[in-house]
Amino acid sequence: MQTETKERALSVIYYVxxxxxxxxxxxxxxxxxxxxxxxxxxxxVFLAAASIMISFAAFLMLIGAGYRNVHLSFGEGMxxxxxxxxxxxxxxxxxxxxxxxxxxxxxxxxDVMSGLTTTGLSMIQNLDHLSNxxxxxxxxxxxxxxxxxxxxxxxxxxxxxGNVYMMYVGEAKDERLRPGAVSTARAIWKxxxxxxxxxxxxxxxxxxxxGLPWGNAILHGLWIFMSGxxxxxxxxxxxxxxxxxxxxxxxxxxxxxxxxxFNFALHYAVLSGNRKEMRKNIEIVSFTVxxxxxxxxxxxxxxxxxxxxNMAALFRKGFYQxxxxxxxxxxxxxxxxxxxxxxxxxxxxxxxxAMLFGGSACSTAGGFKGxxxxxxxxxxxxxxxxxxxxxxxxxTTKIHHIRDIVLTDSMIRSAFSIVVLYLITFSVGxxxxxxxGYSGVESAFESASVTGNVGLSIGVTAPSNPAFLKITYxxxxxxxxxxxxxxxxxxxxxxxxxxxx
Amino acid sequence: MKQMTKYKALxxxxxxxxxxxxxxxxxxxxxxxxxxxxxxxELVEHAKQYDDKEISFKGEAIGDVLYRGSNAWxxxxxxxxxxxxVYMPAQTAKKISVMGHYGARGDVILVTGIFHRDCAxxxxxxxxxxxxxxxxxxxxxxxxxxxxxxxxxxxxxxxxAVLICAFALFITRRYDITKKNFHNHDNAxxxx
Numbered sequence: 001m002q003t004e005t006k007e008r009a010l011s012v013i014y015y016v017x018x019x020x021x022x023x024x025x026x027x028x029x030x031x032x033x034x035x036x037x038x039x040x041x042x043x044x045v046f047l048a049a050a051s052i053m054i055s056f057a058a059f060l061m062l063i064g065a066g067y068r069n070v071h072l073s074f075g076e077g078m079x080x081x082x083x084x085x086x087x088x089x090x091x092x093x094x095x096x097x098x099x100x101x102x103x104x105x106x107x108x109x110x111d112v113m114s115g116l117t118t119t120g121l122s123m124i125q126n127l128d129h130l131s132n133x134x135x136x137x138x139x140x141x142x143x144x145x146x147x148x149x150x151x152x153x154x155x156x157x158x159x160x161x162g163n164v165y166m167m168y169v170g171e172a173k174d175e176r177l178r179p180g181a182v183s184t185a186r187a188i189w190k191x192x193x194x195x196x197x198x199x200x201x202x203x204x205x206x207x208x209x210x211g212l213p214w215g216n217a218i219l220h221g222l223w224i225f226m227s228g229x230x231x232x233x234x235x236x237x238x239x240x241x242x243x244x245x246x247x248x249x250x251x252x253x254x255x256x257x258x259x260x261x262f263n264f265a266l267h268y269a270v271l272s273g274n275r276k277e278m279r280k281n282i283e284i285v286s287f288t289v290x291x292x293x294x295x296x297x298x299x300x301x302x303x304x305x306x307x308x309x310n311m312a313a314l315f316r317k318g319f320y321q322x323x324x325x326x327x328x329x330x331x332x333x334x335x336x337x338x339x340x341x342x343x344x345x346x347x348x349x350x351x352x353x354a355m356l357f358g359g360s361a362c363s364t365a366g367g368f369k370g371x372x373x374x375x376x377x378x379x380x381x382x383x384x385x386x387x388x389x390x391x392x393x394x395x396t397t398k399i400h401h402i403r404d405i406v407l408t409d410s411m412i413r414s415a416f417s418i419v420v421l422y423l424i425t426f427s428v429g430x431x432x433x434x435x436x437g438y439s440g441v442e443s444a445f446e447s448a449s450v451t452g453n454v455g456l457s458i459g460v461t462a463p464s465n466p467a468f469l470k471i472t473y474x475x476x477x478x479x480x481x482x483x484x485x486x487x488x489x490x491x492x493x494x495x496x497x498x499x500x501x
Numbered sequence: 502m503k504q505m506t507k508y509k510a511l512x513x514x515x516x517x518x519x520x521x522x523x524x525x526x527x528x529x530x531x532x533x534x535x536x537x538x539x540x541x542x543e544l545v546e547h548a549k550q551y552d553d554k555e556i557s558f559k560g561e562a563i564g565d566v567l568y569r570g571s572n573a574w575x576x577x578x579x580x581x582x583x584x585x586x587v588y589m590p591a592q593t594a595k596k597i598s599v600m601g602h603y604g605a606r607g608d609v610i611l612v613t614g615i616f617h618r619d620c621a622x623x624x625x626x627x628x629x630x631x632x633x634x635x636x637x638x639x640x641x642x643x644x645x646x647x648x649x650x651x652x653x654x655x656x657x658x659x660x661x662a663v664l665i666c667a668f669a670l671f672i673t674r675r676y677d678i679t680k681k682n683f684h685n686h687d688n689a690x691x692x693x
Binding site: 039040041044045047048050051052054055058059061062065098125126127128129130131132210211212213216237238239242243244245246247307308309310312313314315316317333334335337338341342 | 545546548563564565566567568569573574576578582583584585586601602603604605606618619620621623624625626627628645646647648651652654655658659661662665666668669672673
């Protein structure tokens with residue numbers, strides 16, 4: 001029994017090593033960028049970081065190589081996902097640390113976790129003078145994290161499809177686009193790369209129209225697309241989207257981050273010819289309803305307080321921040337402190353709700369997710385209807401998501417549980433923010449942003465934050481991105497081992 | 502003793518004359534403007550106070566010149582990890598020769614113009630419409646030195662990576678350890 005446990009642990013180590021190896025190989029892309037742009041210092045930065053990571057990953061894979069075909073249980077698959085994210089964060093922070101653009105290793109880890117979880121909050125120093133190589137690494141991390149780094153890695157590392165599926169679920173993606181887990185993961189990457197080509201071209205054209213020289217238009221186009229599609233929120237300049245001073249550029253980002261926040265299963269259905277799905281899908285309906293309601297609330301609040309001089313400004317500042325928050329992207333077209341000083345409580349409340357609601361399940365977005373909001377709304381509606389009809393009649397609740405689905409108790413319980421966990425995490429983040437000395441509004445806004453993996457800021461997140469606040473935010477980003485289950489499974493397994501001893 | 506008092510009185514008189522002279526001494530135009538400059542944090546935190554008023558803002562021109570017809574946007578950073586957009590005639594923007602980016606410090610400019618908290622002409626952007634742009638110092642190239650420790654570290658770590666990978670490949674191919682354990686395990690063949 002003990003031998004089997006050891007074998008399984010070694011198998012987990014092998015897969016974690018596999019994930020780290022693929023991430024290390026990805027560092028060759030910023031290395032090539034630095035070489036191309038003649039950024040000598042960063043060539044050495046990436047050489048050192050990549051080889052340290054490769055050595056460590058190879059060591060882990062060597063230890064567990066004999067057990068790679070062991071079939072992992074659900075809990076072990078979850079453990080691979082959660083541990084890979086944690087170890088990946090610690091090791092992917094090396095280039096940041098060697099670059100000298102961060103005040104501490106904790107800040108580097110914060111930025112890596114923020115990138116991988118597609119949050120977009122940052123602790124970086126002197127962003128406006130950052131090398132192209134390091135910028136490429138920031139956006140690559142966001143892009144990989146958005147689609148799912150464990151799945152990307154394991155489609156290359158293993159042929160054991162059963163194990164891949166466990167880890168795929170562990171990374172908070174449970175839709176099967178195709179019958180097998182590996183083919184599903186490949187389909188996700190095909191969709192993302194298709195949009196990458198379209199989006200890169202479109203954003204480059206938007207950049208040229210905004211006045212960027214063509215070289216930077218192409219680079220910024222690639223980075224902003226990667227960040228927008230992954231609902232990340234990083235930008236290459238410190239002013240974020242405000243840097244471009246262009247409505248065309250802002251509109252182009254809205255298109256791509258909105259599409260990026262949709263379910264991969266929906267993309268797959270639409271690209272396979274099922275266009276009707278766009279109208280009928282529960283997540284699209286849910287997103288449209290919540291976005292419309294929250295936009296109306298925010299617009300009313302901002303117009304009532306005469307915050308913006310005209311409708312164009314209301315759209316580019318009010319609506320842009322709201323949809324950026326709702327899709328959990330985090331692109332900003334104003335300064336963080338402007339939200340605190342200029343927007344009233346009602347508009348900020350609408351923003352907090354938008355960030356918590358989030359995008360779609362099995363997408364790059366965070367938050368509660370449209371599918372769960374749809375399930376909860378339909379359940380409540382069915383409950384109310386149940387009171388109005390004879391007790392002998394039972395109402396079955398249906399939703400449409402790719403196909404018609406009759407809601408079962410387990411689906412409803414799962415939706416409620418995850419939403420409650422999000423709310424608890426949001427509350428804990430708010431309380432810790434207040435303990436760090438920020439006001440209730442500031443703490444709640446920032447906590448909602450971290451919990452929803454959004455990246456909008458009201459001005460709380462800064463390198464001067466106390467370490468306990470940074471660590472809290474790192475943990476929340478990790479928990480929320482993996483939708484609690486895999487991290488809680490890991491904690492439960494550790495606790496069980498400790499109790500047994 | 503009397504002579505000492507005389508010297509003290511003379512010293513006091515000279516000091517007083519000097520003080521009066523310093524107080525009424527005309528200040529150069531450059532120093533006057535420097536006193537009036539406002540930082541970005543101050544502008545964002547107290548935007549209403551400065552809204553639609555003339556201000557002076559000093560900072561480094563960063564990124565790219567974004568030309569829009571006969572006008573242009575220049576983003577200016579005052580060094581506090583953010584920048585503000587300055588809208589100016591394209592002819593004025595062309596005077597700025599170096600823009601700050603990796604490997605270069607941009608021209609330090611002094612902008613005098615009207616500050617807008619939410620500019621009606623530019624979709625609510627917080628910006629400055631420049632009336633005057635003065636180049637205080639020219640930008641320059643910054644050579645990013647590669648520290649020796651980084652060169653040594655990358656050399657050693659590349660060597661380690663090559664050795665470990667070679668060893669791992671040798672072990673796995675030579676002994677076929679996967680196959681051996683694969684047969685020992687009951688659950689091994691379950692795949693979806």
